[in-house]
Amino acid sequence: MKYETNPPDAASLMMSARSFGNYDLPGALADLIDNSIKAGAREIALTCRFSDGDPEIRVRDDGHGLSGQELRDAMRPASSNPLAERSPDDLGRFGWGMKSASFSQCARLTVVSRRDGELTGCVWDLADVDAWRMGVLDADEIADLASPELLSKDGVEVIWADCDRLSENGSVTQAEFNALIVHAGNRLALIFHRYLSGEVRGRKLTLRLNNRKIEPVDPFYRDHEATQQLEAEPLEIGGRTIDIQPFILPHYSKLLPNQYDQLGGEEGFLRNQGFYVYRNHRLIISGTWFRLLRHGELSQLVRVRVDIPNALDHIWKITIDKSDAQLPAVLRNRLRQIVQGLSRRSARVFRSRGGRLDRAGTTSVWSRYARGGEIRYAINREHPVIEALLEAGDDEQKLTANAALKVIEQAFPVAAFTQDAAREPDAIHQTLTDPLVFRADLNAALPMLLMQAGGDFAALEALLRVTEPWCEAWGATEAILKEKGWLNA
Ligand SMILES: Nc1ncnc2c1ncn2[C@@H]1O[C@H](COP(=O)(O)OP(=O)(O)OP(=O)(O)O)[C@@H](O)[C@H]1O
Ligand SMILES: [Mg+2]
DSSP states (O other): OOOOOOOOOHHHHHHHHTTSTTOOHHHHHHHHHHHHHHTTOSEEEEEEEOGGGOOEEEEEEOSOOOOHHHHHHHHSTTOSOTTSOOOTTOOOOSSOHHHHHHHTTOSEEEEEEEETTEEEEEEEETTSOGGGOOEEOOHHHHHHHSOHHHHHSSEEEEEEESOTTSSTTSOOOHHHHHHHHHHHHHHHHHHTHHHHTTOSTTSOOEEEETTEEOOOOOTTOTTSTTOEEOOOOOEEETTEEEEEEEEEOOOGGGSOHHHHHHHHTTTHHHHTOEEEEEETTEEEEEEEOTTSSOOOSTTTTEEEEEEEOGGGHHHHTOOTTSSOOOOOHHHHHHHHHHHHHHHHHHHHHHHTTSOOTTOTTOBOSEEEEEETTEEEEEEOTTSHHHHHHHHSSSHHHHHHHHHHHHHHHHTOOHHHHHHHHHHOGGGOOOSOOOHHHHHHHHHHHHHHHHHHTTTOHHHHHHHHHTBTTGGGGHHHHHHHHHHHTOSOO
16 A cells, blocks of 8 residues: 545634634633633734724733744644543644634634744735745734734734624625624623633633623622522543532522613523523533423523533534533433422522412412311412402402402312322413413503502502512512612612
């Protein structure tokens, strides 16, 4: 046998690299930020300019930078072996990130580096990579292109031009571009929240997006007193430890509307329940149960932090864009147990809020009568909404309303309910879990309640404070009244 060299065609290989992984803009930026963190950066500046429809995106850090030769090596596709053991703080794996992340968004990648004062600049332009031709900038070109900060301080500046992949059709309007940037900022605030808050490495990372500091968003809301941090469950796999830390978030009645919106994120609580998997403290996956559990209403408050070290990449099958991983089989059963216990506890947070019977000082919807060995449940005719129903309309309508209540009480499905309560208490879903519906229902009832309170705001507040269901979620009720200006702040 003889051997011939048979290298790939540069242009074709680089074109296919554009579709490695499943990058969106925040994912691609995150991959560059990983590199900056690895290089010891304390400050990372993202600059995104629309530039009349020819957007340019820059990521500049103040890390240790790269020498001329190191930059040339780093520009090379597959610049390192994915099987090599990485230092525990290394967020990289494949030797592809900088290239594949960049080309997922742009066609022209320029990297300028300053190390020990020495400046180097290299360019891959996908329109012109025949025979692996890479551009190397001269001193004047670097001075023109690089930002003043980089010219005077060691670090790396990555510049994306010809950004033809920010949208499906290749171009974006100013409004679309702005929306992309806002979304990217929100994602990065979450992805790197532990670095931004100073939880990692004992110092804070500063991340700026167009000069605005990105503040960390903690998906577990550990600062809030009503957040429940449950027992941690460390798991040993292959001689390494995976930390599993479940949290139950505060019920919406304990959150202000803006806190609720932030915690719910762009897709809301329901979508964002589940595991939050961190690789070296950097969020890689969120809001999935790995098909161990449905995304249920009653488990919407559960979020489980899973910390995996990069030494376990092989068993998680980490993807190139680090946006996905698969749950190793050894973990599956263990996690299933943990998860089931958790959703039960979340359900309890909801259930404990609704319909406690005959609590002293409150007006409940149901009353329970126990006399002479007999128990009877009845609808409380003095509850303001029921009262309004019974008072509305002419005599005939009043009679009908009263008859309707009686029918409902008598037909209370005792047998079915008892069975469900015995067999599947956690599945019973009678309480309201959606704050938007809560808000809409209260809004609908408010005019009538205000009338019952004699048109007096103070009396209305006093009424709601002791009346179900509003007293059970007083925080949410109060916020709605305040918005209307019906409450003295
Ligand atoms: N901002 C930076 N500062 C210093 N060195 C960097 C920077 N960005 C990249 N590098 C160097 O370039 C190399 C290649 O980066 P690249 O992101 O392509 O691959 P990787 O980080 O090794 O692995 P992965 O594909 O998992 O990201 C890195 O290993 C690092 O040595
Ligand atoms: Mg990398």
